Amino acid sequence: MPELPEVETVRLGLAPALEGQKIAHAEVRRKDLRIPFPKGLAKWLLGRRIEGLRRRAKYLLVDFVDTDEMLLIHLGMSGHMTVTGPGGTNQMAQSSPHDHVVIETTNGARVVFNDPRRFGLMTLVDRNKAHLHPLLRDLGPEPLDAVFNADLLVDRLAGRGTAIKAALLDQHVVAGLGNIYVCEALFRAGISPKRKAGNVGPVRARRLVHAIKDVLTEAIASGGSTLRDHVQPTGELGYFQHNFSVYGREGEACPGCDCDGVKTKGVRRIKQGGRSTFYCPSRQR
DNA sequence: AACAAGACCTGCATGC
């Protein structure tokens, strides 16, 4: 579930239930996910008041009152956060063996971090030194920030011989994109996923930056994309998947072009770096 | 420094 729009959706879903609330109960049910949980995390959380929730790339950041330590959360491939009780609408959340962390607030909200594949993580970071933390320090710019523009992108892609598809998945180039939104942005920009990153000049970079910002903004407004499970902490489905142009649409007609039945069979799927890329060979150059 | 491939996990769909 989790590229930037899905993580932002999680943040927006959890914030009303958690901001300003005090933690009345915390459980950490295993010792690690992708990395170990901090020792004594449950005890550390107990009694803390949550100041607010932020997002950096695909990370969720939870700030607390009266401490500089913040909770850093990544959902990996299969992580979910759900909230029940005040601020949440799904009263009947099913419990699962992959519910790794459970937090309850004094006003009765219950938040569960579930992650079957355990590629996610939850750790503590000093927010004053966050920019030095190994998980955060090398991240590229936020794609929705004004600083992320065509000049910066051209600069970051210069001299790179790898495919633009792979370059955009590299979180050091720009932070927050994943397989779905890279495919969708390249389609919107009319750029072949196979084009060498270093061969994306100012004109294409401009189209690409606009496409990235547009697709992410639209996806956030739609509550993210729901592929296998529901994304939103409230239990509602995201629905941006209905707006995919190419992702998961191998063999279908390419929207906005009459390539279907002419030179190609519409949307094609190839493998790049071991991952599926969906694109339209006629429209993307 | 940049890059490709493998590794880490579980669950689900597919095909025999």
Added chain:
DNA sequence: TGCATGCAGGTCTTGT
């Protein structure tokens, strides 16, 4: 029905 295979929204490590 059971079993094998391949695939999935990510990123870290290894080796070239």
